[in-house]
Amino acid sequence: MGTSENSLRFTRIRVVATELIIETLSLCPSALRRGGYKMKPGTVTHTIAVLLSSISSLFAHSTPKKAEPAKVRASKKSDKLSEDILLNVNSLAFTPGHWSPPPPEAGERYPWKRNIVTTVFWIGEEPSANNPVPNRSSSWDKYWTRSYGGFDDPNRAHRSDYIPVKFTPRQNPVYCALPYNDKAATGHRPEAPQVVPWFREAYQGPAVSTCKGRWIAICKGNRTVYAQWEDAGPFRTDHWQYVFGNERPKPNLNKGAGLDVSPAVRDYLGLEETDVTNWKFVEFSEVPRGPWSKLGENNTFVISDRKAGKI
Incomplete structure (x- = not known):
C-alpha cells in the first residue's frame, strides 16, 4: 500500500x-x-x-x-471536589504493557528530574494572569486553606523560621505540587494503578489519593529540601508521562514550569520566584529530619512521633 x-x-x-x-x-x-x-x-x-x-x-x-492524542474537555463533579480537567483519550485507552518508567541510577528507586523550571505558589493564593486557579482548595482538599490554618503569606517580611508569623500552620509548610492527580470523580484514573509506582502499597480505597503526602527531594546547588506533595499542578493534572516517566514538562504560561513549591521551599533553597531545580521521589525512610519534619497533622514525621509517644 x-x-x-x-x-x-x-x-x-x-x-x-x-x-x-x-x-x-x-x-x-x-x-x-x-x-x-x-x-x-x-x-x-x-x-x-x-x-x-x-x-x-x-x-x-x-x-x-x-x-496527536485527541483531547476532550469535560467537567467532573466529586463529593469532595469540582474541577475542570482535560481527558486524554490515550489515557482512557491506556495499555500498561506499552509503558515502563525510566531506569533510576544505580542504587536509586526513583530517577532525578533535572533542570525543571520551578515556580512558587502558596495556600490561599488568589488567581492571577499566570495562575488562573486560586489555591484556596487543592486537588485533594476542598478546604485546603482552612485545613492549613490560614493564608501562607509568601512575603518574606511576614515569615520567620519558614512559616508565616501570624499563625502556626496545622499542616506541613514544606509542600509542593506536581502536574498529576491520580483521583477521578469516583475512584482513581484508569492509568493510575500502572503508572504510580507505589499505588498498590499506598492504596486505601477509592476515595483516597495515593499521591497526596508523598515525599520528594528538591535540590538547588548544594542544598536539598524535602517536601510533601499536596496539590496537582502547575497548569495540568494529567501529565503522568513526566511525573513518573521520562517526558519533559509541557509548555505553559510559566516558561514550561513542571514543579510548584511553597514559600518554605523557596526560602530554604534560596530560590527566585521562577527558578530551576532538580527533584525526585524519595521514600519516607530516606528523608532526614529538618524544618520539614516539625509541623503538620499531615506530616509523616509528626504522625510517626505521636504513634511512638514522642510528642
Missing part, C-alpha cells in the same frame, strides 16, 4: 473518530434529559475509548505517522 493511500486511510480514521466523539457527547446528554435510558458514570468516555480502539484495530497492519 502506497504512502498516499496510507495517509488517506488514516485521515478518514481521524475524521470518523472525531465525529464519533462529537456525536456521543452531544447525543448522550440529550437522551439522558429525555429520560430514555440511564447511563452509569464514565459510560460516555468508556464508549469513546472502545470506539477509537476498535477503529484503530481495523488498520493495525498499516504503519502511519503517529497522530
